Amino acid sequence: MSQPLRQTPLYSLHQEQGARFAPFAGYDMPVRFAGTLAEHAHCRRAASLFDVSHMAQADLHAPPEAVENLLPAAASTMAQGEQRYTLLLNEQGGIRDDLMIVRRGENAFRLIVNAACRDKDFAVFAEKFAGDFTPRPDLALLALQGPQAALTLNRLAKGAADMRFMTAAQMRVAEVDCLVSRSGYTGEDGYEISCAAREAESLARKLAAAPDVMPAGLAARDSLRLEAGLCLYGQDIDETTTPAEAMLMWTIPLARREQANFTGGKALQNHKPQRQRIGLVSESKRPVRRGWKIINPESGKPAGEVSSGGVAPTSPMPFAMGYVFLPAPEKTLLLHPPAGADVPALRHKMPFYPHKYFRP
Amino acid sequence: MPDILYSKQHEWLRIEEDGKAAVGISEYAQDQLGDIVYVELPEIGRTVAAGQEAAVVESVKAASEVYAPADGEIVEVNAALNDDPALVNRDAEGGGWFFKIKLAASPPGGLMTPEAYRAFVAEEQ
Numbered sequence: 494m495s496q497p498l499r500q501t502p503l504y505s506l507h508q509e510q511g512a513r514f515a516p517f518a519g520y521d522m523p524v525r526f527a528g529t530l531a532e533h534a535h536c537r538r539a540a541s542l543f544d545v546s547h548m549a550q551a552d553l554h555a556p557p558e559a560v561e562n563l564l565p566a567a568a569s570t571m572a573q574g575e576q577r578y579t580l581l582l583n584e585q586g587g588i589r590d591d592l593m594i595v596r597r598g599e600n601a602f603r604l605i606v607n608a609a610c611r612d613k614d615f616a617v618f619a620e621k622f623a624g625d626f627t628p629r630p631d632l633a634l635l636a637l638q639g640p641q642a643a644l645t646l647n648r649l650a651k652g653a654a655d656m657r658f659m660t661a662a663q664m665r666v667a668e669v670d671c672l673v674s675r676s677g678y679t680g681e682d683g684y685e686i687s688c689a690a691r692e693a694e695s696l697a698r699k700l701a702a703a704p705d706v707m708p709a710g711l712a713a714r715d716s717l718r719l720e721a722g723l724c725l726y727g728q729d730i731d732e733t734t735t736p737a738e739a740m741l742m743w744t745i746p747l748a749r750r751e752q753a754n755f756t757g758g759k760a761l762q763n764h765k766p767q768r769q770r771i772g773l774v775s776e777s778k779r780p781v782r783r784g785w786k787i788i789n790p791e792s793g794k795p796a797g798e799v800s801s802g803g804v805a806p807t808s809p810m811p812f813a814m815g816y817v818f819l820p821a822p823e824k825t826l827l828l829h830p831p832a833g834a835d836v837p838a839l840r841h842k843m844p845f846y847p848h849k850y851f852r853p
Numbered sequence: 854m855p856d857i858l859y860s861k862q863h864e865w866l867r868i869e870e871d872g873k874a875a876v877g878i879s880e881y882a883q884d885q886l887g888d889i890v891y892v893e894l895p896e897i898g899r900t901v902a903a904g905q906e907a908a909v910v911e912s913v914k915a916a917s918e919v920y921a922p923a924d925g926e927i928v929e930v931n932a933a934l935n936d937d938p939a940l941v942n943r944d945a946e947g948g949g950w951f952f953k954i955k956l957a958a959s960p961p962g963g964l965m966t967p968e969a970y971r972a973f974v975a976e977e978q
Contacts, residue, residue, distance in 0.1 A: 513887075529913045530888040712887070712913060778935075779891050780911050804890050804913060833893070833909075 501546035502633045502693040510701070510708050517711055518608035520547040525710040532713035533720075534806040536679055537846070540639035541709035542700050549611035550629045550687060553602040555622055560602060563621055564594065565736075565745040565755045571596040576659045576674050579744055580736055581606075581614060582757030586764050587732040588739065590614050591724065593685075595661045595674060603661075603672060605634070605685075607726045633693035638683030638717075640849065641705040646673075646684055649699060653684065658850040667699035678714065680721025680848045719803040720812065722772060722843025728783060729770065729800045729814055737766040738816065768797065768816045772843035773826055777836045780804050781813040781828060788827040788835070796822055805846070812845045813838075857946065858961070859970035860922040862904075865946055866954075866964060873928055873953040874961070878910060878919060881974050883945040886912040889938045894930040895952055901925060903963060908951050910941065923961030925954035 498521040507514070512523035523544060526532060535541055553560065557568035566579035575596050581589040590610040595603040606614045618626040637646060647654035650666040653673060661674035669692045677683040688696055700706055715725065724730045730739050742750075749755070753762050775781050781802035789796040797817035804811045821840075828836040857867045863882035867875045883889065893909035901907050901921035908919035930952045934940060941949035965973060 525887060528888050530890075716913060779893070780913075780916075782916070 499547075501544055502690040503544045503546065503697050506694050506697055507544065507708070512708070512710060515711075518547055520608065522547060523708070523710040524712050526708045529710070529712040529716060530806045532707065532709035533716050535707045536639045536681060536709060536713065536717055537807050538639070539705040539707070540637055540641040540645050540683075540703070541679075541713065542697065542706050543636040543638065543709050543714055544633075544697070545636050545685070545714075546633040546690070546693065547608040548634050549606050549608060549615065550632045550634065551604045551606070551615065551618065552627045552629060553604055553618065553622060554600055554625045554627075555602070556600050557596075559622070560594075561749070561752070562754055563617070563756055565749050565758065566594055567746045567749055568594070568596065568602070573598060574660050574662055576661050576676055577744075578659075580741060581617065582736070582755065582761070583732055584757055584760060586735045586757040586760035588726070588730045588734055588736065588741075589617070589732060591726055591730060591741075593674070593676065595672070597661075597672075603687075609727055631690055632687050633690045635686045635688075635693065635697055635700065636677050636679075636683060637686065637700060637706070638677045638679040638681045639705075640682060642681070642683040643851065645700070645703045645705055648703070656851075658682075658852050667696055669696045671696070675851060678721075678723055679717040680723070680844055680846060681717075682849045682851045716803045716805050719801050719814065720805045720808055720844065720846045721848060722814070722845065724770075724814075725801055734816075735761065735764055735766060737761070737764060738768050738770060740770045766819065768818050769821050770800070770814060770816055771821060772841045772845065773813050773815065773828075773838045774808075774841040774845065775811040775813070775828065775836055775838045778811065779830075779833070779836060780811045781836070781838070782830065784831070785813075786829040787815055787817055788829050789822045790825050790827040790837070791822070796826070799828070808845050812841065814843070855966050857967060858922070858964035859967065859973075860920065860964055861973065862918075862920045862922075864920060864922045866922045866961060868956075868959070869953070872955075872959070874923065874925065874956050875950040875953050876907075876919075876922060877950040878941065878945055879970070880945045883942050883949070886910065886917060888913050889941045892934040892938050892941065892951065894932075894934065895927045897927055897930060899927045901927060901954065903961070910951075911938075919951055921954065922964055923954060924957035926957075927952050928955045929953040
């Protein structure tokens with residue numbers, strides 16, 4: 494018998510806002526409000542509010558050296574209030590999850606992991622850190638993303654606009670205690686706001702009431718992140734992909750690669766990637782879809798596969814990410830859908846839409 | 854005969870003054886699909902059978918088949934949808950038509966009246 498779907502603390506608010514729901518990672522999540530393309534466009538133009546409370550948050554009280562025994566992040570050189578995007582690897586150097594880590598104190602960290610990976614990630618953390626690792630199911634998470642996000646948040650939390658990208662601070666937002674980080678999953682400037690679940694609705698209402706803010710669902714979240722060249726765990730990265738193949742070695746500082754004392758570190762040192770994650774733009778208006786084969790047009794031979802495909806109102810043609818075997822085709826590609834004609838495409842550096850991170 | 858008839862696969866069919874039958878997807882279908890970003894129209898001259906795949910409509914997330922609601926021959930396609938697929942969302946049962954059929958049999962059988970379709974949709978929900 495299957496489990497009933499969980500709800501985030503904002504479920505009834507979403508119903509009020511006219512959301513359409515669909516199951517995601519065991520949650521009944523808002524997929525769209527006004528419409529995916531409209532929500533995407535609004536995010537790049539103004540500010541969109543996302544409920545990402547399905548993501549799993551946890552506290553870790555451990556010395557940074559112990560954190561570095563598990564994660565490739567340079568935990569010991571993170572200042573208080575700094576945030577990093579990092580990976581949890583398996584023993585073979587494959588990616589178990591991608592996550593955010595915030596240093597909150599000398600031996601205090603906040604972790605945010607993917608909802609679908611919560612159980613397996615938390616088992617790893619609990620096994621290593623026991624009682625020093627504390628899941629926080631009592632917290633909600635909102636994301637406010639877009640060029641107007643800073644101005645909007647600053648009205649409710651003075652000083653928010655001065656925060657640098659990838660920093661986090663405890664602050665009161667509209668009278669709610671929050672851990673606010675200047676980060677996101679859209680490529681836009683914006684914030685991720687963690688607060689007590691019981692205060693989330695009140696906070697979300699205040700944010701949604703702001704003049705430039707519209708709610709956005711998971712479908713827009715997906716088109717935004719793909720257009721920004723960001724990976725989705727389970728589609729673009731998984732336990733069989735290494736950071737080298739996924740072009741995510743930048744998340745592991747050189748010194749940490751040399752130390753190799755994190756899970757998967759030694760395997761990664763000995764690893765020679767056979768394939769590479771690339772971006773591509775189609776020459777047809779037909780949306781590119783996950784699973785389409787990539788063919789080398791010169792040899793006619795299979796060259797790889799699409800891992801995520803999408804369209805956006807802010808990109809003229811459909812775009813996608815996928816993996817190609819090395820040596821990779823340099824420029825022109827041919828895409829082979831399960832039905833219909835083959836489609837020419839071109840390799841394209843990611844992001845497909847420029848990042849707007851606040852790095853003054 | 855009512856102006857517009859519906860299939861169980863959420864297509865509509867409307868016989869026009871010149872006897873051709875225009876076909877599209879219902880207002881309910883476009884709402885369910887969300888933003889439509891691409892349409893693949895059939896070749897003119899193609900023979901279709903009721904229930905046979907005739908076109909493809911793609912939303913942001915997924916592709917869906919559009920089935921011919923009746924037997925006949927494709928005699929016209931709505932080229933406007935190539936540049937403006939969102940027209941299907943804006944005017945699904947009017948300007949967002951996909952193709953026109955020269956019907957093999959008139960009136961076409963096996964389709965629902967608007968009232969019957971409304972009831973059918975209500976049951977599905």
